[in-house]
């Protein structure tokens with residue numbers, strides 16, 4: 001893991017996705033911008049900037065841009081929950097972003113900057129995440145490095161799920177990751193998205209989500225804490 005004096009940016013979309021991190025963080029100051037509160041301080045001794053960016057691609061991209069470009073963060077992590085669609089994936093399994101794409105993008109967009117369908121997860125952050133997840137007590141489910149598909153839609157029906165699988169074959173669907181990865185790519189900063197499965201993006205998704213959101217969100221936050229521990233080990 002390359003050392004950087006710049007803070008790690010950490011984003012979650014929901015309060016619960018950042019709750020554990022905020023609890024453990026020593027906050028030096030907060031700043032309000034773009035309708036969001038950003039906390040600056042240290043987490044396990046490392047400088048970090050943490051925010052609950054809100055749901056969806058634009059909220060996530062706005063906060064990522066501000067942290068990476070206006071506040072000089074050196075890398076960005078996005079931790080939270082997702083709907084499992086990859087073969088064999090179950091609730092409480094983890095997907096770390098080997099790559100990310102948008103599932104609601106017209107192919108015409110590929111003609112324009114950044115002219116790519118997939119954004120890579122940073123290899124060094126993936127390596128750190130893998131080692132963090134191998135630590136005892138961090139994971140309740142299985143670990144996978146896979147494809148994350150992002151769109152401005154909560155996927156909760158079979159037809160939509162099947163259409164997304166046919167289109168881009170992701171391991172999981174969520175609503176912010178590729179937007180953050182797109183910004184990080186444009187800013188040339190490392191990025192990793194870490195998602196614990198809260199549901200299976202099918203007709204039962206709303207009910208299953210309610211049962212698993214807290215455990216799933218907390219597990220992704222625990223992985224970030226383990227990454228910070230692993231980075232200083």
Ligand code: ADE
Pocket residue numbers: 081082083153154155156173174175198199200201202205209
């Ligand atoms: N986040 C968690 N579950 C999701 C789903 N089914 N669709 C989109 N985002 C999600």
